[in-house]
Amino acid sequence: xxxxxxxxxxxxxxxxxxxxxxxxxxxxxxxxxxxxxxxxxxxxxxxxxxxxxxxxxxxxxxxxxxxxxxxxxxxxxxxxxxxxxxxxxxxxxxxxxxxx
Amino acid sequence: xxxxxxxxxxxxxxxxxxxxxxxxxxxxxxxxxxxxxxxxxxxxxxxxxxxxxxxxxxxxxxxxxxxxxxxxxxxxxxxxxxxxxxxxxxxxxxxxxxxxxxxxxxxxxxxxxxxxxxxxxxxxxxxxxxxxxxxxxxxxxxxxxxxxxxxxxxxxxxxxxxxxxxxxxxxxxxxxxxxxxxxxxxxxxxxxxxxxxxxxxxxxxxxxxxxxxxxxxxxxxxxxxxxxxxxxxxxxxxxxxxxxxxxxxxxxxxxxxxxxxxxxxxxxxxxxxxxxxxxxxxxxxxxxxxxxxxxxxxxxxxxxxxxxxxxxxxxxxxxxxxxxxxxxxxxxxxxxxxxxxxxxxxxxxxxxxxxxxxxxxxxxxxxxxxxxxxxxxxxxxxxxxxxxxxxxxxxxxxxxxxxxxxxxxxxxxxxxxxxxxxxxxxxxxxxxxxxxxxxxxxxxxxxxxxxxxxxxxxxxxxxxxxxxxxxxxxxxxxxxxxxxxxxxxxxxxxxxxxxxxxxxxxxxxxxxxxxxxxxxxxxxxxxxxxxxxxxxxxxxxxxxxxxxxxxxxxxxxxxxxxxxxxxxxxxxxxxxxxxxxxxxxxxxxxxxxxxxxxxxxxxxxxxxxxxxxxxxxxxxxxxxxxxxxxxxxxx
Numbered sequence: 001x002x003x004x005x006x007x008x009x010x011x012x013x014x015x016x017x018x019x020x021x022x023x024x025x026x027x028x029x030x031x032x033x034x035x036x037x038x039x040x041x042x043x044x045x046x047x048x049x050x051x052x053x054x055x056x057x058x059x060x061x062x063x064x065x066x067x068x069x070x071x072x073x074x075x076x077x078x079x080x081x082x083x084x085x086x087x088x089x090x091x092x093x094x095x096x097x098x099x100x
Numbered sequence: 101x102x103x104x105x106x107x108x109x110x111x112x113x114x115x116x117x118x119x120x121x122x123x124x125x126x127x128x129x130x131x132x133x134x135x136x137x138x139x140x141x142x143x144x145x146x147x148x149x150x151x152x153x154x155x156x157x158x159x160x161x162x163x164x165x166x167x168x169x170x171x172x173x174x175x176x177x178x179x180x181x182x183x184x185x186x187x188x189x190x191x192x193x194x195x196x197x198x199x200x201x202x203x204x205x206x207x208x209x210x211x212x213x214x215x216x217x218x219x220x221x222x223x224x225x226x227x228x229x230x231x232x233x234x235x236x237x238x239x240x241x242x243x244x245x246x247x248x249x250x251x252x253x254x255x256x257x258x259x260x261x262x263x264x265x266x267x268x269x270x271x272x273x274x275x276x277x278x279x280x281x282x283x284x285x286x287x288x289x290x291x292x293x294x295x296x297x298x299x300x301x302x303x304x305x306x307x308x309x310x311x312x313x314x315x316x317x318x319x320x321x322x323x324x325x326x327x328x329x330x331x332x333x334x335x336x337x338x339x340x341x342x343x344x345x346x347x348x349x350x351x352x353x354x355x356x357x358x359x360x361x362x363x364x365x366x367x368x369x370x371x372x373x374x375x376x377x378x379x380x381x382x383x384x385x386x387x388x389x390x391x392x393x394x395x396x397x398x399x400x401x402x403x404x405x406x407x408x409x410x411x412x413x414x415x416x417x418x419x420x421x422x423x424x425x426x427x428x429x430x431x432x433x434x435x436x437x438x439x440x441x442x443x444x445x446x447x448x449x450x451x452x453x454x455x456x457x458x459x460x461x462x463x464x465x466x467x468x469x470x471x472x473x474x475x476x477x478x479x480x481x482x483x484x485x486x487x488x489x490x491x492x493x494x495x496x497x498x499x500x501x502x503x504x505x506x507x508x509x510x511x512x513x514x515x516x517x518x519x520x521x522x523x524x525x526x527x528x529x530x531x532x533x534x535x536x537x538x539x540x541x542x543x544x545x546x547x548x549x550x551x552x553x554x555x556x557x558x559x560x561x562x563x564x565x566x567x568x569x570x571x572x573x574x575x576x577x578x579x580x581x582x583x584x585x586x587x588x589x590x591x592x593x594x595x596x597x598x599x600x601x602x603x604x605x606x607x608x609x610x611x612x613x614x615x616x617x618x619x620x621x622x623x624x625x626x627x628x629x630x631x632x633x634x635x636x637x638x639x640x641x642x643x644x645x646x647x648x649x650x651x652x653x654x655x656x657x658x659x660x661x662x663x664x665x666x667x668x669x670x671x672x673x674x675x676x677x678x679x680x681x682x683x684x685x686x687x688x689x690x691x692x693x694x695x696x697x698x699x700x701x702x703x704x705x706x707x708x709x710x711x712x713x714x715x716x717x718x719x720x721x722x723x724x725x726x727x728x729x730x731x732x733x734x735x
Binding site for chain 2: 026
């Protein structure tokens with residue numbers, strides 16, 4: 001693998017759209033994460049409640065937060081890639097490695 | 101505990117170390133420029149970078165510390181897994197692409213991209229060094245903890261060995277060799293943790309975890325109205341008793357060997373103990389360590405499967421393993437320390453805990469109805485720091501400069517989230533597996549996962565230990581690259597404006613790596629025995645307080661000024677460090693009464709993070725005229 005100079009980045013017209021989308025998804029996840037913390041603070045006994053297949057709320061919510069991060073990441077990447085493909089014209093491609 | 105070394109373990113360890121050194125030597129020939137030394141030339145493939153992210157992030161704290169904490173405190177340890185992973189959401193959605201766009205080699209580059217400010221360069225450098233060193237300490241402690249069972253060497257030898265190997269990795273090929281070491285280690289860690297989890301499911305849960313597991317005795321007693329204890333077992337003679345808080349412990353003698361027992365209503369319950377006598381001897385369950393009487397612990401006292409009480413659960417699946425623990429009862433061994441006739445006694449008493457309490461938060465972090473406001477605040481503070489800390493760790497942020505584009509930075513972050521998330525789910529199984537399989541060494545919670553692997557066979561133990569050692573190598577390499585970049589690039593090149601050729605910059609980076617590595621070795625020896633996950637939690641708090649407000653406000657508030665950023669780094673860093681230094685946890689480290697701590701909070705984030713944000717806003721408003729020379733952010 002070559003290790004030349006650090007890559008130069010070209011103009012990214014999709015930057016603002018991606019940034020807004022990222023903030024919205026971050027806000028959604030932060031709220032769900034905060035929900036987990038708040039339940040533990042306000043009514044920790046609720047975490048013992050069986051939800052599915054003998055698993056309690058703590059496990060389901062905890063695993064859910066991890067899996068949700070992966071799913072949201074994949075969705076975010078899909079939308080961002082579409083935005084980049086549609087908003088960055090091919091003739092303005094100045095960046096090596098795939099950024100248009 | 102006494103560990104016996106295994107030739108397979110030593111062989112695998114030597115093979116891995118040789119391979120890592122060969123890799124570093126190979127890449128050294130190709131690492132001639134500062135771009136290749138500090139950022140691997142920005143040409144790493146996003147998938148490789150994603151797994152390398154995992155290799156960088158899944159440190160000794162994640163593997164050894166979290167598994168150890170779950171093994172002793174159940175779901176509370178898993179809170180770290182949840183928080184650490186959630187932090188990647190901040191990195192992906194908010195920080196990844198802008199950091200790639202704004203920076204060159206270090207996170208200071210990104211912070212300073214619109215200002216060219218000496219104060220930002222200096223303070224961000226100091227912050228990088230402080231966070232890296234806070235993070236380095238637990239990694240080195242973990243290395244020392246591993247080397248004892250793996251190679252039969254003392255703690256300090258392990259620390260020196262890791263330090264020397266890592267200095268070689270970083271000083272030869274910088275970020276390039278570091279990337280591939282992290283890639284290999286990240287991949288191996290995930291694969292073999294999966295295999296270990298399959299073993300756990302296959303083994304299930306047994307009342308007697310293994311044939312050699314110690315049978316804990318109870319002795320019937322009569323306690324009269326004066327508190328005098330009469331023992332029914334003639335083999336034992338009463339020696340003394342002592343009361344610690346609400347518990348009474350009785351010292352008995354059998355065949356001239358002393359032992360400590362916990363007094364219950366009508367019987368005595370066996371404990372395990374370490375007693376340091378006034379003449380300098382250390383007795384493990386009343387005898388010298390060489391006698392091998394200090395056994396591993398952790399078992400279920402009641403197993404319920406499908407509503408029926410059983411002795412063995414048989415094979416379990418990922419869901420039924422968790423639900424079986426939830427329905428069963430587990431014996432945990434909780435520590436008590438006291439002085440007796442001048443001797444220092446540490447003993448671990450059996451504590452039967454309902455599975456339903458183990459499978460929810462509350463055993464370590466007191467958040468139930470009896471908890472105080474401060475205890476609840478501590479919990480919020482920890483969860484906040486874990487959530488916001490990841491995106492502010494300098495050694496993680498520099499990995500955004502090793503890929504060619506913003507798109508690659510984003511894609512590699514998603515690969516990292518998937519790999520890390522999967523691993524963190526496995527930590528719950530590995531920790532609980534260690535809790536019930538009679539493998540816990542009460543002297544070192546950090547050894548829970550490797551000892552669990554040993555339970556399933558020396559081969560698996562050897563591989564897991566070698567991977568755990570690699571885990572330390574990968575993370576420490578990343579931390580030292582970040583620290584050496586801060587010194588050579590941010591401090592010497594930019595802040596001090598020392599004129600250096602590209603070759604001299606690389607040399608300065610290598611020299612910095614040697615110095616930081618030597619410092620890490622010293623710290624690793626001093627902090628022996630402290631739970632590594634706890635220490636990393638503190639590093640997260642410092643990173644979230646010192647760096648994240650500056651990063652976020654730079655990206656999302658046009659009014660941010662250079663002085664505002666510098667002030668917020670300074671205030672966030674000093675506030676978090678001061679709160680930690682004056683906290684109950686550190687009072688315990690100092691040997692003082694935690695109840696007398698000046699600041700009753702152990703986790704500083706809830707105070708220091710908002711304080712850092714407020715400082716940035718206030719100073720930026722006061723100095724807004726400075727922004728006339730601000731450079732526009734690149735799009």
